[in-house]
Amino acid sequence: MTFYKRFLIVFICGIVQIFFAGYSALILFSFNIDWHINNHLFMFIPGILIFVSSGVLTASYYLGDKKANNILYDEYTAIRYYKIAAAGYALNGVGIFILFSIQDWANWNFQNANNMIYQIAAFAWLIFGVLLTIFSIGDYKEHKNG
Amino acid sequence: MGKNHQNLLNNLEELRKSAGLTQQDLSESAEVSRKSINAIENGIYVPSTVLALKIAKTLKCKVEDIFKLPK
Numbered sequence: 001m002t003f004y005k006r007f008l009i010v011f012i013c014g015i016v017q018i019f020f021a022g023y024s025a026l027i028l029f030s031f032n033i034d035w036h037i038n039n040h041l042f043m044f045i046p047g048i049l050i051f052v053s054s055g056v057l058t059a060s061y062y063l064g065d066k067k068a069n070n071i072l073y074d075e076y077t078a079i080r081y082y083k084i085a086a087a088g089y090a091l092n093g094v095g096i097f098i099l100f101s102i103q104d105w106a107n108w109n110f111q112n113a114n115n116m117i118y119q120i121a122a123f124a125w126l127i128f129g130v131l132l133t134i135f136s137i138g139d140y141k142e143h144k145n146g
Numbered sequence: 147m148g149k150n151h152q153n154l155l156n157n158l159e160e161l162r163k164s165a166g167l168t169q170q171d172l173s174e175s176a177e178v179s180r181k182s183i184n185a186i187e188n189g190i191y192v193p194s195t196v197l198a199l200k201i202a203k204t205l206k207c208k209v210e211d212i213f214k215l216p217k
Contacts, residue, residue: 075194
């Protein structure tokens with residue numbers, strides 16, 4: 001594993017999550033989109049991508065070259081990751097609060113509740129994609145110039 | 147003292163250069179990325195005890211020679 005390979009893996013994952021989560025969020029917030037993605041592709045592509053990517057990164061961490069891993073997974077990178085994850089928690093907290101606030105509580109029913117749960121899921125998924133993308137770009141830029 | 151973190155003053159860049167090492171050399175010896183060394187030198191990041199000791203060992207000095215608490 002190298003910084004560039006990790007950048008590619010995490011960046012592609014992030015962009016794909018943003019695309020599918022963004023599409024999902026637009027549908028759930030009733031925006032009219034002229035084109036449609038099949039339901040099975042909707043979850044299968046980002047899901048399998050995350051699964052495979054996580055597997056590759058985990059394998060490289062446990063089975064890869066120790067010298068390379070000391071550099072790739074050092075404590076500064078870990079702190080960077082924690083900071084970005086903390087920002088993700090904060091954004092998700094604010095987002096969920098807003099999503100709760102904009103619901104039609106006067107006409108509450110199971111369909112609205114179901115829709116809200118999907119909205120929260122799509123939002124959290126979108127944040128996850130954005131964080132992956134930010135992490136990958138920042139990590140690689142720091143490696144090149146930092 | 148170089149560029150410093152608010153909680154830790156450091157003299158790393160000066161000591162590294164006087165030892166004739168590049169950031170890359172020091173990072174390889176201390177088993178971290180070059181950007182970590184750069185972040186420490188620029189006061190962006192405070193290293194762990196283990197990393198501070200590895201850096202001191204490479205530079206053949208005491209940790210206190212590299213890092214100091216602000217007064």
